[in-house]
């Protein structure tokens with residue numbers, strides 16, 4: 001059984017049929033789906049959806065860096081949301097330098113990222129990191145993020161995942177050293193980036209998480225369509241192929257990893 005550790009059934013694209021999508025996905029050998037919040041509204045929506053299911057559907061709360069200019073990060077209201085028993089992580093949060101107008105925003109992005117890191121630490125929850133660099137400096141944001149995490153983690157315990165990982169092995173090693181997991185999406189099924197394939201090949205099995213990032217990034221053979229959580233299977237198949245291991249082995253390891261990172265903490269608390 002697989003776990004989709006990063007989906008957005010809380011987004012508008014699934015407004016009408018999220019229940020069918022969840023049913024389809026859970027029937028399709030998915031053990032759990034984690035709906036990730038990207039602002040206050042979608043975080044709240046993720047909790048609402050999860051609350052309708054006894055098990056198998058979870059939520060995270062956070063403010064994505066692309067929204068920091070339109071939306072405030074109010075620590076206390078996010079903290080209040082995060083205490084819901086369905087919330088199993090903080091995020092997605094991080095740095096997004098992809099758009100051109102970002103120069104003036106970098107400081108604010110870092111500040112809000114740190115606040116969410118603090119919230120994760122305070123609530124003893126793992127963190128889901130989003131990181132996207134500028135076009136002409138593809139590792140820039142990753143390097144800055146590693147520096148922030150190194151400083152933060154120096155005397156604190158923080159666990160998490162770098163979601164939709166898209167950098168090279170050198171960067172991957174730094175996250176692994178920090179105790180983080182690497183999340184791979186459908187992107188690995190169609191990328192021509194040899195360096196990323198090398199990362200998939202070299203990353204130890206006990207550090208890999210599967211995620212669809214649905215509705216985005218539908219894997220081969222569903223490219224261009226709306227992605228759904230059950231597509232996780234195609235990502236697992238591709239990783240199995242790259243690592244020359246069986247599908248079962250990838251499924252078992254990644255599901256264990258997801259349970260260890262996200263689900264054990266909540267169950268301890270309960």
Ligand SMILES: [Zn+2]
Nearest residue numbers: 006036092213
């Ligand atoms: Zn996402």
